[in-house]
Amino acid sequence: MKKTLKNFILVIMLVFSFASITSNIFNTSVVVSAKSNVSISAKKLTLLVGKKKRLRIQGTRKKIKWSSSKKSVAIVNAKGTVTAKKEGKATIIAKVGRKKYKCVVTVKRKHTHTYKRTVVAPTCTSEGYDIYTCNCGNTYKSNYIPKINHIEVVDVAIKPTYTQTGLTEGKHCSVCGKVIVEQKIIPRLTPSEASNVECFIVNSYKTWKPGSSYKEYIEYAVDPVAIEKEDMGNDKFKTTITVNLVVLHKTQNAPNTIKGEWLFISDGHTAGGGMYSVSDVEEGEIRQVKFTNYDMTPGNYRVTFSSYFG
Ligand SMILES: [Zn+2]
Numbered sequence: 001m002k003k004t005l006k007n008f009i010l011v012i013m014l015v016f017s018f019a020s021i022t023s024n025i026f027n028t029s030v031v032v033s034a035k036s037n038v039s040i041s042a043k044k045l046t047l048l049v050g051k052k053k054r055l056r057i058q059g060t061r062k063k064i065k066w067s068s069s070k071k072s073v074a075i076v077n078a079k080g081t082v083t084a085k086k087e088g089k090a091t092i093i094a095k096v097g098r099k100k101y102k103c104v105v106t107v108k109r110k111h112t113h114t115y116k117r118t119v120v121a122p123t124c125t126s127e128g129y130d131i132y133t134c135n136c137g138n139t140y141k142s143n144y145i146p147k148i149n150h151i152e153v154v155d156v157a158i159k160p161t162y163t164q165t166g167l168t169e170g171k172h173c174s175v176c177g178k179v180i181v182e183q184k185i186i187p188r189l190t191p192s193e194a195s196n197v198e199c200f201i202v203n204s205y206k207t208w209k210p211g212s213s214y215k216e217y218i219e220y221a222v223d224p225v226a227i228e229k230e231d232m233g234n235d236k237f238k239t240t241i242t243v244n245l246v247v248l249h250k251t252q253n254a255p256n257t258i259k260g261e262w263l264f265i266s267d268g269h270t271a272g273g274g275m276y277s278v279s280d281v282e283e284g285e286i287r288q289v290k291f292t293n294y295d296m297t298p299g300n301y302r303v304t305f306s307s308y309f310g
Pocket residue numbers: 111112113114134135136137138
């Protein structure tokens with residue numbers, strides 16, 4: 001019956017506050033919740049025989065009735081002051097209206113502490129100390145030693161590739177895991193960075209005069225000067241190779257035009273190339289020539305040169 005009435009009042013209160021008819025309704029509910037906020041100053045207490053400690057009940061002005069579950073161990077007076085009588089445990093109860101608030105009191109015998117020393121070594125996260133413990137539970141610490149240094153472990157660098165990002169070298173502590181030097185992400189290599197292009201050259205090349213039975217020729221050397229790679233977007237790059245063609249020797253009736261072929265080879269497959277022709281050359285002359293290969297996919301390339309008939 002009582003519960004039903006309470007619920008009924010609560011419903012009325014909710015209706016009123018929702019309707020905002022009066023703010024007093026809301027204030028009333030605050031008082032209700034404050035009333036239930038009663039507490040005891042300690043739920044556990046350890047006292048030596050003969051010692052006193054006052055317990056308090058906060059949050060009420062109602063009359064408090066104090067009692068002890070074991071008066072031989074601890075007693076309590078009307079003001080909540082607990083007196084320890086002999087070794088053991090007792091529960092002190094404060095009765096406020098129908099509610100009970102409890103504090104478990106442990107009473108210990110007066111004795112001279114006998115401490116046992118335990119050494120706690122310092123780590124990189126906490127200082128070291130000696131801890132002294134009596135079997136009554138009393139402890140204290142002394143002889144503090146500062147924290148030790150972190151144990152550094154190298155996190156090896158990872159080189160980036162065309163498909164995966166890399167990491168710079170880092171350091172962390174193997175004990176606590178603290179990052180000492182952060183590893184930074186190295187971006188993926190671009191197609192040109194991920195690719196290797198090299199020239200394969202032989203001692204010398206010859207452009208023969210047709211029909212001369214290999215007797216009339218221009219002999220020249222290919223001397224690579226620069227290999228430039230440039231990214232083109234869409235996972236492609238281009239390579240420009242600059243070479244010096246050094247005219248080593250010309251026979252009497254040799255042609256005066258150097259002709260040859262250049263090829264880009266990747267994994268045994270031709271991946272570009274073409275013919276080159278340099279006219280009006282003189283013995284001892286050096287001619288600079290550039291070859292450009294476009295639309296190259298990342299990989300390892302080798303450029304070869306070969307002789308031709310003029
Ligand atoms: Zn002790």
